[in-house]
Amino acid sequence: MEKVTMLIINRYILRSFFRLFALALATFVGLYLLIDFFERVDNFIEHGASASLYLAYFLNKMPLIITQVTPLACLMAVFMTLGGMARNGELTAMHAGGFSLAAISAPLLRMGLLFSLILLTANEFVVPDTVKQARHVLATEVKGGPSVTYKRDRIWLRHQKNILNIRAANPDRQTLEGITMLSFDDGFRVRERLDAAGATFAGNLWRCRDVVGRTFDPDSGSLLTEQRFPEKAMALPVTPEDFKVPGSKRNEDLSISELKRLANKLQQEGYNSTRFHVDMHARIASPFACLVMAFLGIPFAIRKGRGVSLASGIALSIGIGATYFIMHAALLAFGYTGTFSPLVAAWGANILFLMVAAWLFLQGDA
Template sequence: MLQRFRRHPFRFSLDWLPLMDRWLIAELVGPLLFGIAAFTAVSLSVGVVFELVRKVAEAGLPLSAAMQVLGLRLPGFLVLSFPMATLMATLLAYSRLSGNSELTALRSVGVSTKRMVAPAVALAVAMSLLTFVFNDVIVPRTNLSASITLDQALGKAIAAERGRHTLYSRFGRISQPDGESVRGMTQLFYAQEFSDGEMKDVTLIDFSRTGQRQMLMAKTGRWNEAKAMWEFRNGRIVSVDEANDTTTSANFDRYFYPLSRDVEEVAKLPTDANLMTVGQARRAERLLLAANNKKEARRLRVRIQEKFAFPAICLVFGLIGSSLGVRPNSRTSRSQGFGISVLLIFVYYLMSFIFSSLGITGTLSPLMAAWLPVGIGLAGGLVLLRQASR
């Protein structure tokens, strides 16, 4: 084998696999490619093509830009089609082999059902790894590029860093009248819009001293690197002294305020976890926890776990599809396989949505919310495999 590799260093060969495994994998590849093409075409048409056609006709989107956006959005829909195609491929391939009595011939020579489905499980594991790579490395970048390309083609202003309704709360020690301090919220920051490093329509409330409140309102705010503080412009400061029941206010053209730069980092966070890699999502979670935004941090923890759990759906569907197809005298056409696949996929994704919602609300831990559907699916697949082995 080593000599053959030296003669053909770029030639991929499966000669090291047993003949039966090579045969079964070859039977699986055709339906797998068909499933990827079919499911991608359907989901892409519903999710992108109709919208792009409308923008070309009504908003004057150039056809070349529409094609570019379509190509950039393609990886995101490929990721969705991989699990569905795995289910359809295993179900169709093993159903055809069972209907043609080829699996019966294997049983007659002592090959167990578990041994027959081993190549399907191995292919499903490979599809899980491919799905994770696409979902974490390729899709976030291409989806972001697609959004920027579409906005540029439609003549919208593009900012590399843009956000709306930035809310940041800072916690620390609050001074008490007796000289001691307690932990609590010290500042609450809100900006209506963030664009190109500049906050717009800013409101900042200071709670750092008991009995006193200070509210800062400004048109703009920007981080000043030299002073390591926020520089606010064209605003007003209102101070309320509860002990003396007095209120003072002053306008300013320029005002420096000592607040963490984490405000800017929070504003840069994408609102959609699908636009973030696992590393970016973990960093965003730390920032949200630092800002004491526990609800959004919990939601992001669920999404992080789902980024790992989602590729495992390929393994679940591969086990279920092969277990259903390997049953004796099982015969399923492509149309029947497509229909069964859609039904199973709907049930699984409905279950995933329910568990995900429970995780976001705090009823379930993020780990359980993301992985329980996978565990239930694998358990169901093993039950089906056991029944098929009888």
């Protein structure tokens, strides 16, 4: 009899949760799309884009948007579900019937875990392709830019009589890794080769480290001179802006498995792979914010639910969610600089908020 009663209660809780979750998700997605629309509408109008391109762009943005706002929607749904039950005295009645807070909360936590696994799968198989397609629509079909095939880990550029090979480029941090530049004579014979482990852009020059310069006899191809420099300023025929081309592979365009392969490959070859490792772990950790938010929403609902109105509940949920995302972004920034390890940077916010939720949960259950 108790199992049947618990099953009925679980169905009642989940029915209320899904109703509120759908409403919160639709609201947040709608707000996100509205803001993005006003940011992009000038580009569409300026280039006379058709309505189908508007639709294609925003439809392809939807998976990314949904993965980003689902944890916040999950937090709000849990908070409002249990808060409403506390306000109506339903939680008191359940406690009087012998059901603990853990038993009442179990179906909500299971939903948080389920949503986390769904988002993790989407981050691997859905989001990277749709992000690339959305960027292609905006950059190529709307703005009329070139369709570029660009490999982040193997970049070849030709400039006058030089051929430049770059192992990896990070335009946001204005750095290059694994540089080789070949200079040719009029007969397309190699006369000079420069190798550098990496470079940072500063003052219109690239400050290269661990530079090896070699000159060759164009006729015989034999080595004439070899010089080594710990650091050297070089005028490479590129700037960081040259790598911000339409269609370029940013880390958000890569799946988790692609990020892992690229990070391991760069590390094995001796290049700086920190950013790729951080992004790989962040792509895995971020979906589990749904579980963390569901857990965190439970004690807040129990403590605040009775005296909180709908508007106050929404504001409190957004405040908690914003605090989480700010902390997560800050930890990732520390991870990119190498201050924290990739694991700590990616999972730190989840662990801290989970600890806070556990402490509040135990306090409320005591």
